[in-house]
Amino acid sequence: MNCTDAQTLMSAAVDGELTLKEQKGFEKHILSCPSCSAEFEEAQKTKSIIREKIIRFKAPQSLVKSILKLSDSPH
Amino acid sequence: MQKNTLSEKEKLKQKEFQEEAVEHINALYNYALHLTMNPDDAHDLVQETYLKAYKFFDSFEKGTNCKAWLFKILKNNYINKFRKNAREPGKVDYDLIKDFYHSIKDSQSDSEDLNAGYFRSLMHDEVYQALSSLPEEFKEVIQLCDIEGFTYEEIANMVESPIGTVRSRLYRGRKLLRNRLNDFAKKHGYNTEDDEARQ
Numbered sequence: 001m002n003c004t005d006a007q008t009l010m011s012a013a014v015d016g017e018l019t020l021k022e023q024k025g026f027e028k029h030i031l032s033c034p035s036c037s038a039e040f041e042e043a044q045k046t047k048s049i050i051r052e053k054i055i056r057f058k059a060p061q062s063l064v065k066s067i068l069k070l071s072d073s074p075h
Numbered sequence: 076m077q078k079n080t081l082s083e084k085e086k087l088k089q090k091e092f093q094e095e096a097v098e099h100i101n102a103l104y105n106y107a108l109h110l111t112m113n114p115d116d117a118h119d120l121v122q123e124t125y126l127k128a129y130k131f132f133d134s135f136e137k138g139t140n141c142k143a144w145l146f147k148i149l150k151n152n153y154i155n156k157f158r159k160n161a162r163e164p165g166k167v168d169y170d171l172i173k174d175f176y177h178s179i180k181d182s183q184s185d186s187e188d189l190n191a192g193y194f195r196s197l198m199h200d201e202v203y204q205a206l207s208s209l210p211e212e213f214k215e216v217i218q219l220c221d222i223e224g225f226t227y228e229e230i231a232n233m234v235e236s237p238i239g240t241v242r243s244r245l246y247r248g249r250k251l252l253r254n255r256l257n258d259f260a261k262k263h264g265y266n267t268e269d270d271e272a273r274q
Contacts, residue, residue, distance in 0.1 A: 011245035015220060017227050046249045049256065050221040053202035059104035063118050067097055067125045 001029040006036045014043045092132050095141045096125070102142060102223060103149055109218050110153050112207070120156065124149040143229040146219070150233060205255035213248030216241055 006029045012018045013026050030037040103124060107117035128135075128148055135144055206214060212234075219230045220241075231238045 007246065008242065011242050011249065012227065014249075015227070015245070017242075042253055043246070043249050046253045046256070047221050049202060050206065050217060050252070053199050054206070054222055055199050055203075056101065057105055057108060059100045059121065060114075060118065063104065063121060064097075064100055066122055067100060068093070070125055070129055 001025045003029075003033060003036055006030065006033065007039070010036075010040060010043055013040060014047055088132055092129055095135075096128055096132070096145060099142045099145055100125075103145055106146060106218065106223065107149060107153070109207075109214075109222075110150075111157070116157075120149060120153055123152050123156070127152065140225075140229060142223075143225060143233065146223070146225075147233050201259050202256070205252055205259060208255060209248055209251055213244055213251060216244045217248050217252065220245060 006026060009018060009022055009026050012022070018026060030040055100121065103121050104117060107120040107124075108114065111117050111120060124145060128145055135141065206217065209217070215234060216230055219225045219233060220227075225233070227238050227241050230241050234241065236244075
């Protein structure tokens with residue numbers, strides 16, 4: 001596997017979406033390539049930041065009520 | 076004489092709909108907010124999505140991911156409502172978003188240990204701004220993957236593109252996002268290269 005192949009698989013590696021074969025090839029490559037290894041780490045951090053920092057809002061009560069009412073009324 | 080009570084079939088549909096679909100309302104509302112950048116538009120979009128979902132609930136394949144099904148309906152509604160009318164919901168008003176964040180923010184429970192250095196200092200709304208500033212195709216897949224936790228297969232179905240395209244958009248989107256976050260850090264006087272070197 002070369003760097004281009006590793007970059008193609010990078011996001012899937014971050015998200016645990018690689019096949020076993022891809023995973024093995026990817027791991028082998030980043031062990032021997034500092035540049036791809038650093039990029040992989042960056043991508044993992046970026047995902048963590050999004051997960052940690054993006055605030056989840058609650059739907060307004062008025063909206064929740066209107067949805068519950070929707071499935072409570074005959075259609 | 077017309078009966079005023081619901082048929083057993085309708086009652087069952089209501090029960091299943093409430094059990095399967097209503098629990099995703101917060102996720103849908105967040106997605107709608109990301110798309111429209113406007114609480115009123117998000118409210119309407121979610122309401123219309125549920126209306127349509129209820130109407131077509133019989134076509135929902137049981138055992139599949141109801142959240143993904145609802146997201147797809149919401150996305151289609153969004154396209155029909157805003158893009159076809161050439162209406163612009165996405166003009167980002169950062170002050171509005173910032174105020175909105177501070178006024179109605181929910182708990183942020185994820186306590187995952189983040190990176191040392193400047194990222195810890197980034198504000199929620201700065202990350203939001205960085206994400207919002209990405210081109211739509213990148214922002215969308217990052218939202219669906221990192222925020223909503225959909226699989227690549229589900230995302231590919233939602234954005235109507237092959238899985239390879241989802242992979243590539245996530246890769247490029249995260250790289251762009253990282254650059255935008257670095258810009259924020261530099262603006263605040265952090266030397267990101269030094270920070271990285273210390274880790």
